[in-house]
Amino acid sequence: MRILFSIVYMAVFLAAGFSLTRRLLPASGAEEKLVFTAAFGLVLLIALPALFALALGFTLPAALLALVAAAALAAAGFWPRHTAPDKASGQPGSAARTIVPAFWTCVVPLFLLSVWLLHTHTLYYKDGGYWCGQSTYGDLPMHLSFIKSIAEQGLFPPEFPMLEGQTLYGYPFLCESVSSVFLLLGAPLKFACILPQVVALAAVFGGGWLLAKNLLQSSAKASLAYVLFFLGSGFGFTYFLEGGAENFTRIFTAYYETPTNYVEENIRWVNPIADLLIPQRATLFGWALLFPCLALLMRFALNEERRLWPALVLLAASLPLVQTHSALALVLICGVLFVQALMVHRTDWRTLRPWLLFAGATGVIWLPLMLTQILPHTQEGSGFLRWHFNWSNEGDNYFWFYIKNIGLVYILLLPAFLWAGKKLRWVYGGGLLILLLSEFVEFQPNNYDNNKLLFIWHLLGCILVANLIVDLLKKVDKKSVQAVLAVMLVFTGTFGSILTLGREAVSQYQHFDADAIAVAEYVEENTDPMGRFLCGTQLLNPVLSLAGRPILCASGTWLYYHGMDYSAQEAAVRQLLEAPSEEELAQWDIDYVMIGPSERADYTVDESWFAAHCALLYDQGGYSVYQVTQTAE
Template sequence: MILFIYLFHIHFLRYEPDGRYTALNGLGDLPFHENIINSFIHGANSKWKGMNNLKTLFYSNEKFVYPIICNYHTALLVGAGQGGLREMLIIPSIMMIFSFITLLYFLNLRIFKSRNGAVISLFMFFFSGGLGFITFLKRLLTGNDVNLDNFNYVQAVENQYDIFWWNPIDAILLPQRTSLFGYPIVISIFILLWIILTVDLKTTDFIKYAKAFSLAGFLTGILPLIHLHCFFAVAFVSILLCIFFFPITKPNQWIKYITSWSVFGIVSNIIAFPQLLIFWKRATKEGFAKISPVWIGENTNPFSYLFKALGILLILSIIGIIFLNSKQIKFYISTLLLAIFGWIVLLQSWKFDNMKILQIWFFVASGVAANTLFRASPSYIKNEKPQIKFMKTISIFFIIIIFISSIFSGVISVYRIPTKMIRIHSNEDYIVGNWITYNTPIDSIFFTDNDYHASPVSTIAGRQIYFGFVGWSYSHGIDYFERERKKNEMMKLLDDLENQEKVDKFNQILDEEKISYIYLTGYRKLSDSVMKKADLKELLNIGHITVIQRLYPHFD
């Protein structure tokens, strides 16, 4: 917990004299969450009237389709005066990570019946990584620069730099808030399902059995607006569990079993269905849910590629099946098939989004790996002969080596987090963002001359940008090519507004797109004559930033 408290402290908008900072992967995701939060507090979504009316800040006039609960929760806390944005990001995150650690411990304790194994499984999960530590040691021992700033040794193995695995601390639990909120619920559901499916169905009261299923169904049903990948993963695994645990040899229990699972399905779907409708149109676009194995194009076979990604953890999680009883095997295989699906079928445009469901498999796989280490240990041998004691010592030594090698890459990945702090907002950004907040209408649309994803227009003021960071448009399945073409055309016009014909064309596009303000950065400045000719007025000029208002927009 101390580690996580420290990491949250440096990750969430840490104060420095020249602005706010984050650590490594925070630069990619934190501005996105700021967009959503500030849009609810004082921006484009502050007067929203339902999920179908949410606005996308990085792509104006586009419906926002995303699980909003974790960010809406933060916006409510800030809006209620419970603290600033930084504090309301940190405090709930600490509470959620405490829940996550506790629940993961009890999940593997329940399944594998070993307190020590459950503790070891936590280390194996949180510091998971593959063979990148070998590359790290080679560079270190040969005097080469290990370059922690630019190399993540979970993904950098030999001459490959995008191995398909993420350390959960570095790449998921810190930057991706939806996962931090969704994962504890998934583990709670898994614990409930394990308890339900391992009791004696014949002697269990049906009402109690159905109530437990209804609770699991309720938790499943609330997942889509918290974390859609979590909902998919639970639905996938629960269907397999229903099949694998079916009491095929006990016909007298069929009705009770089917009815109880029906309760789970009905409750979860009644709650989830209205939420899923929000995502349906976006999810059915081309490029979603297509077969695309993660190792394609890597010039290697699947096992070799996955072994680089997970190293000894992959071996332990496979060999460990021989140490499991039938119920443990059924439960684990259900999650393993989820992982196989995630390795083969691409759910979204960016393959690494599948990592969110692979981590759910690893909740249980880390327990299997830890159980394998303990079952392979010689502690059960009672023979005290010198030769046997020596062999036991050697065996324990090798087990320790295996354990260290299974977490070494992950430890390096977590160690590097605070080594490179990145400024996410300058002091000027905050001045400009706050000025926009208090001096422009909440439904304003800004044309920006860059696509910087941490623009204060959206991240601080919560206003819409005509075409912001293209990476978010891509990952959200938005067909952005026509708008990208139009923005490029506008940029060319902006650099040559001395000609009245080009001024008219520029204003025509601004009117079509309902753009009221222009946000310029860096070297780009407009002369007084151009401002007058184009009916523009400079509102703010600070540092490298200029905010310009259109005086006479003509919106239909």
């Protein structure tokens, strides 16, 4: 029943998204209706519970009020009103009015594959434990802790659960609260995670195809650009062709030794499905808003469909706290296209006014988000906004690095740019600005994470190259020769990613065994959601990830790349586990202690002290949970 209620809840928000699509994009075709229903529905699911939570906390009443608001929007969208004729309907950039088979042929297979990967990579129950895939082994426990803690603690804006003393998240938490709301409705953790992700996948894949179609005005070109982006890869597969079958099959058995992620050979350009959309929720939800937004932006900027600016504002409004990289990419692309508009129209304020309305309204929404959540953490954290040239290249020639990593698309970028028309060049200019910044500036402690920007440049490059390839193939007279050349090009450009996705499909790793699940269930049912736990700093922590309880210090693998100084808390964990005292437990605000297999393996735990000074709450399956009952006066 709780799962059914969650599905109904999601359906109401999608109905509201459909109503907004009817109002804001009245002439949209079936494909656009699907994409923007998903995108607007997600926007509302992200924003409405958060807005009510500012007053009521992230609680069930806030979630229910958000549902009422979404239902009202859904109903209002169907209320009859006079609609002005669509002046842009006859323009070449307007939406198609008929079903486009190429769209469904491209979007449906990758959507279904990705949904299956989410199912097998997220708390997959087998042999009494939770299992995952290769790409989610490291990231998923972090996301689970955020999703669970937001729902359990009810604070909004939420407090960071991984480090005592750290209140600012340092992470775009709206990509997590979009699942936390379903926990409030009683949904299981896995279902709460995946339900909004499924909707986001539809917006990402559909929005990517629409962006290419709106730019290239050709279903064939849009489909090729789609394939080159979502299934594209470089020449990393060649490293696995030597050494016989054993070396090749290592792709499907080794941990992160694939044709798109083989650090030993400086292969760093990952497949976006396997390594960005499935494991990284910020990227998934960021692109779910950004790609449809860019698809509309092309019509707004290049076809002068001025009425689209409110839809653009709505899609962009929450981006900074969903994925900051996507917000920055949108600003850079908009900046270039606005310069183009200024050059063409100069003092034609009737044309420029929608640009100013779009920028002004978005700025008014973004400013408080940036001032209260993003900038304070950037100033307090370490490793943000540093000069660094050449992204993640470690030892290769600059151009060879990108040739072997990106492959066909990178090789053809220059001729494709020269071949393209003026409008397409201007759009790619936004991509070049993204490339320039990404190659010289680090926006977070891990320079590898600049790929979240670089992939937007790459998306525009795939569109550019698809335009060139299809135009050149059309110049070949024989259809059979066209087909052979097309197959050869697609195979060369996608073989590495196909192997990588095959690896993801068969990968299985255990996240939490039955004993870890049992202790998490006990902690969730019998401890204070705000009570802080003392435990080890291991990556897989059931108290943090499955029960959502705040802990003294989490894994440095996460904290370092969030730019946080965790040295004092990490040292305190060892001190408190190995030489505990009432005074220091009180000093670090510890309410509970969990001692499990990882704590016993990584520390010389003084369990006798905890047994003598704390109340034993749980002792099963190798896990012991104590409540701190004595504090220093």
